Amino acid sequence: MGSKITLKDLARILNVSISTVSKALNDNPEISIETRAKIKELAESYGYVPNNIAQSLKSKSTKTIGVIIPAILLEFFSKVLYGIEIEATKRGYKIIICLSNELQQKESESIDTFINGSVDGIILSVAEETQKTKNHTHFLKSEKYNLPMVMFDRVAKDISCDKVTVDDFEGAYEATQFLHELDSKNIIFINPISNISVGESREEGYVKAIEDLSLEPLVLKVEHYNQIEKELTKILNNQKVDAILAADEYSAILAINVARLNGYNVPDDISVIGFTNGLMAEHSIPSLTVVSQHAENIGRTSVEILLDRIQGKLPEQPVHKVVKTNIIERNSTKKR
Amino acid sequence: MGSKITLKDLARILNVSISTVSKALNDNPEISIETRAKIKELAESYGYVPNNIAQSLKSKSTKTIGVIIPAILLEFFSKVLYGIEIEATKRGYKIIICLSNELQQKESESIDTFINGSVDGIILSVAEETQKTKNHTHFLKSEKYNLPMVMFDRVAKDISCDKVTVDDFEGAYEATQFLHELDSKNIIFINPISNISVGESREEGYVKAIEDLSLEPLVLKVEHYNQIEKELTKILNNQKVDAILAADEYSAILAINVARLNGYNVPDDISVIGFTNGLMAEHSIPSLTVVSQHAENIGRTSVEILLDRIQGKLPEQPVHKVVKTNIIERNSTKKR
DNA sequence: TTGAAAGCGCTAACAC
């Protein structure tokens, strides 16, 4: 069967005008019931489907959201994406995905592909490179082209737009307290992501908690995961450590393994908490107690805010929503 | 600054016609060099960006691909998606994502959102429910509306379209042989996904290999992961097992744990191989030897075929490309 | 070298 039957075709077949067909299919009461029925039947039989592009051009609304994420292989982002898709679909929107792969250049290009009218708004999380260079000029296009934008998780402080973040500071603060309540006095913080905003906040939360507890902070910053084994072993051999808080999931898993390799029992000798509730956390041995960021929730919330903004339901002032974290207790921490 | 400056606006400002502006910006030699320069400069200064929707309507090409995946939280699919995004971007295409969440209804709706002209082609992997019901009528729309479609990994045999699959049969066959070469004689196959096509093929490959080796096949089919511990324990207590091949990653991880809980050493007593090379496989203890399906490669290949099809570079006959698997040896199998 | 006009497919204000 051929494709792409249009209003025009239907009109010609029935010898009516294009607008009559259009109105009939849109159930416009201007058109008589009989005509409507006849036209609908014909459209049905020809498998007519309205051309979405034409509708978009006319209505100046694409019903699609542009999403830019730094990486899809990081489980956190695929969870957020899941939340975004669910919520967008629920509200009748499609999503277009671009990956920045943590590069500023690709992030900027992605924004360019969105400011040409193909989407009604943007949801993004800032690329690592961009967070390092702090060059945010490409984000200004959102405002220049009147394209609503919401940033989630990794946000640019100096850009004025709606934001959804996790309370990383608070999450780290509470995790540190949690470890202290387990009688840990020597809590080390491992940070392989100190160069991105969330890593910073987590470290700050840890340090603040440690200070409030009148303990000694001990931070292990690393550039790469492969340094963790060596550096952590050195520390374990030189000082007492009875708890580890890791800034992400993988470093927590590594910490568990390094601790065990050094003869420590987890959780009896050392309790471990990591950030991010992912597959590895759930399935590691022992399973990992984590600070969950509710990734899916972040995605849904971002969509809600973006669509509310698009539909003019929000005050002019940018909205900043903070999603609370909570601790999911598993077997890498002592039972209370 | 305001938004959405159009050709019309530029034309009015310079007192030239719209078509002149259009041609100038497209570097059409019909327009004099000076006029071109002047117009480009003006466009630049106003931050003019051509409206993509209008261009699409005119050109009848959206330069976007519709992707329907059953689940994004399954790492395999997010890896494929990664491959799709990379290759699509490279070739100047955007991607729109829909999730079927393994439901036929959602899969069908997703196809509907694509046949209205919003994409130039579809890439999809069949939902679990659809594979069960075997109701494939919604896939026929692709042909009816002349919308090129490529299916990957989980495909519908009775639908004629381009396909990219993994050689699951061969992968399982080789993995079984691999285990046999490790001196395993009692190899059990755990299949929690016997209801989807890939699960079937893997089982067939295993059975064929076992037969060719003149061994006794032993298949443990389960409906859900939580049955694995009980069922496998029962088997381990009743008969000799020296190797386990699992139809997916998670069941392999579970198998390792169950074996260890029952006092077996992995890999000394029992070697374990799983399908899918994911995070868990890499980070489990011991790390898991896997049959890798090269998910990213599947994604890239799907895009290549789809775009070649769209651009008329392919023979009329549907193309079926089979991506080879290979075994990634880690610590859950004995060293040779 | 430039411009007028038609048309992509659809909607809607306004006529008849």
Added chain:
DNA sequence: GTGTTAGCGCTTTCAA
């Protein structure tokens, strides 16, 4: 109740 017309923003043929 139905049709005419204009227009969304762009490209492109044809005429000037």
